[in-house]
Amino acid sequence: MYLESLNYIIDKAKGMDVECFVTSNRRILTRFANSYIHQNVSVDELELSIRVILDGKTGKVSINQLSKDVLDSSLKRAVEIAKITPPDPEYFGLPTPVPVTLKRGYFQKIEPEILAREVKEFINATDNLNASGALEVNNITMAIANSNGISIEDNLSIVSLEAVVQDGDSSGYVYAMEESLEDINFVSLAKIASDKARKGHNPIEISPGYYTVVLEPQAVGTLISFLGLMGFGAKQFEEKRSFLVGKLGEKITSEVINIWDYPSHPKAISLPFDFEGLPRKDVVLIDRGVAKNLVYDFKYAKKAGKESTGNALPQPNTDGPLPFNLTLLPGSSSLEEMINSTKRGILVTRFHYTNIVDPIKTIITGMTRDGTFLIEDGEITTPVKNMRFTQSILDALNSVEFIGRELFRAGEHFIFPTLVPALKIDRFQFTGVTR
């Protein structure tokens, strides 16, 4: 669909190193609050980037129009910028084509009324509780071409529902992401969120301190997604800003922990190539607690004498390669087993507004939200007021007692969804409580 425009630019820029890509999205987001649709957005958007490299000097422009006039003038501007930019002594050229198995995903039918009817079904199934959330369909196309012969395009539908159901002073949360609207069970999700909201009234305040925690998958997703931002990229590692510096090959978590960048996992939602047009590869990041590998784009792979793992962001960029499809491999436990085996602990539905405190120590802070409960003698006994945690992720992963057997897609993620099970963690620090 877009390769014609990209190849037009490549032809026009003959003799130069040039790479261009398009990302386009046809999106509807139907947002509801107080149990009615209050915002409803339907947008067609596109971004086309042209990167020209002249003797190691890069010029890049981004536009959102496809007319030949705009393409011509944008290419000219990219060349002008390249001419006055200092050269990058670490420019290794552009990648050459590597076979990629395209996904050729179908596009979800996207009409506002279809989404509104599903939202209505969700709201009705909450039995007059206060429902808020967003149902979103993204029909994404990505196309990349470069002067070394890469010319590749694919598409993907991502459908997600995020919802909070409130019952007075209490709330419950659900998140679902699929490639097809038909795979989301709106009634079932509404019941889960409503049930949790009804159980959360009159929360008690408990003292901050160290607790055993049972983290539902959405809470685990926050930990793993933040871990992914803090150290698995080759550039972060080279700049010594990674928690993995000096630790590759060493045990950094409990041996029950296995974390992959896992685009081929059956539940992964992903495109099969990165922003350089190279295939996404499975990468074992942590194997039975031992830090194993980093992820690479073309440049950092060349620097390390390796092959790209297909983790490039749009080039050039300040972040370097990052994992796209983080997956914490499942264990064998059920959530019930985790709760039943807990003498005294806290069940966390999700975390909120999490931020990095110390990236080298992997310490993050955030709040619990939408369902926090005290577990006593193997049973959930009472809701508790939301608590602030300040915790090293690696320390938490060092005291994992149980790993859930089912993988879920997490709402908090980078690029593509993180796949995570529930976890029981023996020692987890809460440093405050809200009113």
Place this chain on the structure above:
Amino acid sequence: MKDMAYTALNTALDYGATFCEVRVIRSKRQGINVKNELVEELIDRVEEGIGIRVISNGSWGFAGTSFLDRENIIKTAKKAVDTARASSLTKKRNVDLSPAKKIIATWENPININPFDISLDKKVSLLIEATRIMTRVKDVKIAEGSMDFWETEKLFVNSEGTEIFQHIIESGGGICAYGIREGDVQRRSYPNSFGGQYETSGYELIEGMKLLDNAQRIAEEASALLDAPECPSMVTTLILDGSQVALQVHESIGHPTELDRILGMEASYAGTSFISVNDRNRLKYGSKIMNITADATLPNGLGSFGYDDEGIPAQRVDIIRDGILVGFLTNRETAYILGETSNGTCRADGWKNMPLIRMTNINLEPGIGTLEDLIKDTEEGIFMSTNKSWSIDDKRLNFQFGLEIAWEIKNGRLTRILKNPNYTGITLEFWDSLDAVCGPSEWKIWGVPNCGKGQPGQLAHVGHGTSPARFRNVRVGVK
């Protein structure tokens, strides 16, 4: 632009919209990121698009497109109406808007030097030189410098006859140094973290920052932090620099006083607010010296503009007066619920988003004296500077902020440097502990270019006029 706007407006009305507003936007952005004397990223982005918001069947619908041929604009206008009709499937009551005057106007922010007239070479050279100075300092392994410039042309028309054209230029920039030693990374930024300072100004902002004059100092501070002791865990007197007071205002006053949040419209994403509609003129938010305004009319503030994205003129309103909550941030929809008119805070991120209530310049009005006076007046405590991390709960009560650097205060003087400082508190208790705000000479409008809100996520450019302030009995050094 006018043709596009009125084609969309007339199509939507003919197709059944009872209200319609259209924004046609052309924008360009230049971003430069330099690291260790190399240009790491250069952003040159030009985009245009149209956003059409309508009420039909008593509900909102919005559609936008970057494909601006007549046929597609007509299709998009109809899609906006269809989207509104779909929304009405769950309608509880009709959307009503508070009245707004019909306005025909143009507005542009005053600048001295158009940043797009300054050569790329000059900008890059300045940043390269700044990073060169910083990397000469011991243990500074990474030095970064950045600049960002935006130019936006926006035509707004609505079905009530308003037609406003605005031309806004924004600039920003800053530098930072990373001291790195095994197992420790310490950052110092100037004049602020996360890209520096941002204003609705021209290139004069960059020139006025004197980046080269400050590069050596912040690099030395980054290096010194590697040898500094950790900020101790205790309850103490805390003085915050103006840039951190800005973020404290942002998170614990700006967001919770947005009336859409108070009414539950943001519940599923960023959360709600501890404030209720009935708290106005009743809730004691903080100490008597606390005065908060929302002022979109301030020259050079990043949250300044002529008219918001509902065509409401920029305004200055009181939010907190003498410590008592007296106002909210409103738009036409939420102001109607209060029986009032909008105070002009409704803005959208570009053409492709529906406008929401966004902060303008939310300011802690100045008190008296200088920072030096304030430190002299403090027997014991900690002075913290420059934000590093932030987190607050979904009702905007329990917060925790991390900062780049702190100094211990002993007998009215700054003494040793402390690393990894942070502090935590509860919004109302914290603001009640405010006992000093520095005066106009220390007061500055800090720009925040990345205020996130809404679904799909929108980033807003907002500002906070603040000066250093002192708070008593604050818990610091959370480990």
